Amino acid sequence: CPPPPAAAVARGLALAVLLVLSPAGAARQARRPNVVLILTDDQDVCLGGMTPLKKTNALIAQMGITFLNAYVPSALCCPSRASILTGKYPHNHHVVNNTLEGNCSSKLWQKIQEPYTFPALLKTMCGYQTFFAGKYLNEYGAEDAGGVGHVPPGWSFWYALEKNSKYYNYTLSVNGKARRHGENYSVDYLTDVLANMSLDFLEYKSNFEPFFMMISTPAPHSPWTAAPQYTKSFQNVSAPRNSNFNIHGKNKHWLIRQAKTPMTNSSIQFLDDAYRKRWQTLLSVDDLVEKLVKKLELNGELDNTYIFYTSDNGYHTGQFSLPIDKRQLYEFDIKVPLLVRGPGIKPNQTNKMLVANIDLGPTILDIAGYDLNKTQMDGMSLLPLLRGDRNVTWRSDFLVEYQGEGYNGSDPTCPGLGPGVTHCFPDCVCEDSYNNTYACVRTLSTSWNLQYCEFDDREVFVEVYNLTADPHQINNIAKTIDQEILEKMNYRLMMLQSCSGATCRTPGVFDPGYRFDPRLMFSNHGVRARRFSAQPL
Secondary structure (H helix, E strand, O other): OOOOOOHHHHOHHHHHHHHHHOHHHHHHHHOOOEEEEEEEOOOOOOOOOOOOOHHHHHHHHOOOEEEOOEEOOOOOHHHHHHHHHHOOOHHHHOOOOOOOOOOOOOHHHHHHOHHHOHHHHHHHHHOOEEEEEEEOOOOOOOHHHOHHHOOOOOOOEEEEEOOOOOOOOEEEEEOOEEEEEOOOHHHHOHHHHHHHHHHHHHHHOOOOOOEEEEEEOOOOOOOOOOOHHHOOOOOOOOOOOOOOEOOOOOOOOHHHHOOOOOOOHHHHHHHHHHHHHHHHHHHHHHHHHHHHHHHHHHOOOHHHEEEEEEEOOOOEEOEOOOOEEOOOOOHHHHEOOEEEEOOOOOOOEEEOOOEEHHHHHHHHHHHHOOOHHHOOOOOOOOHHHHHOOOOOOOOOEEEEEEOOOOOOOEOOOOHHHOEOEEEEOOOOOEEEEOOOOEEEEEEEOOOOEEEEEEEOOOOOOEEEEEOOOOOOOOOOOOOOOOHHHHHHHHHHHHHHHOOOHHHHHOOOOOOOOOOOOHHHHHOOOOOOOOOOOOOOO
């Protein structure tokens, strides 16, 4: 979509009149695809997170395509959401955690990254009307970063939650004006409020411009407050007892090894309750999806609308005796659902290609007709995969990176653990620390299903998993895998940590076109968070 000419602004009213009078002109406009992105908060896929969503599966998955290997480059809300908006890895958008100091919705983010997000390009360069409702970034609305009066560029309609997910007693920024909500289910339950705002937008929007909607639900994030009609659902459901549940994380980073095994009965009861409540909150998301699809169908717009459904990160409930959280490098935290339906997508498809949330921005811009060469995005357009194009050259690996968080002082509930840990449970199992800082190459090729990770600590601790033989990542094979593979993965990791744009899409270690080029390791684009070096194991 080329930039609209400057004179078009002055002719806008006349153009609208012409479109009304010209059925052919209106039809041409209507043929431009609409896009809806539904983003949930902390919804896993590995532990049954899609199971409660019967309507969503029927209306999106069965009517389109399910990506079986969809990942996030950082298993934490704000870095992951920044990757969706920018199409970039965290080392290029510089959002490293959920705090203002970590660049989450900071003034620097607003200045450097927000003007170039894909919604901003959709609106300014492609003429889309854009609608946002729900959780944006965890520190959005902070007084030190403009408060709720700040409306990011690129949004025609803005209904953003102040700070982190809640279901009641929250504040929305309604196009920059604060609106306080209480605890009356019929008017305040956030998932339903988002559904109603979305339906209102579809009712009153312009019919002469294509639209993009991003609906970002609080579910299934804590505090897991279900709608009243769903509080008795799934009473007999408990967290899955798979092979990595409630076991010691032997041969893993110290943070995993410190988890107490077996877990206490109270910890297991707590995580089972959390698992059940998470499912309960998702039933309202299922209702939202149904209402949205029905409204699009009633408007005659469903067949010309792409609908994406995904999450910002996965989740764990008892894996390796970690009670509940995300942040870790394992499949349960970095793998997410991704369902898409829309024009030209055949129903009931699955796709095993390795895709990531950095691909969403390029895909949606590609749908709109924007020249992706004009962006600095690290991701790839999924459009060829959605259309079922043959002989598509695709990635075989991608980067996962996370910067650990910790307090300078000791956790008051667990002083014996010393400084540097955070997110600790009453039995002194901690979910994060300063040196829980890692980077991984996640590889999925015809010959290898591998994850290689290095920690930025004094050990430069390494974890490697062969997911074909060990899908639950129980056995760290770093000390037994072929040394040549380790060296190649180490080089590939350094290259991906310094990549930007096209250099993030070069062939992986097991691709026929792979070659090691030291010059690619030191790109001038972006700032590398850290540098890993090969270490004997």
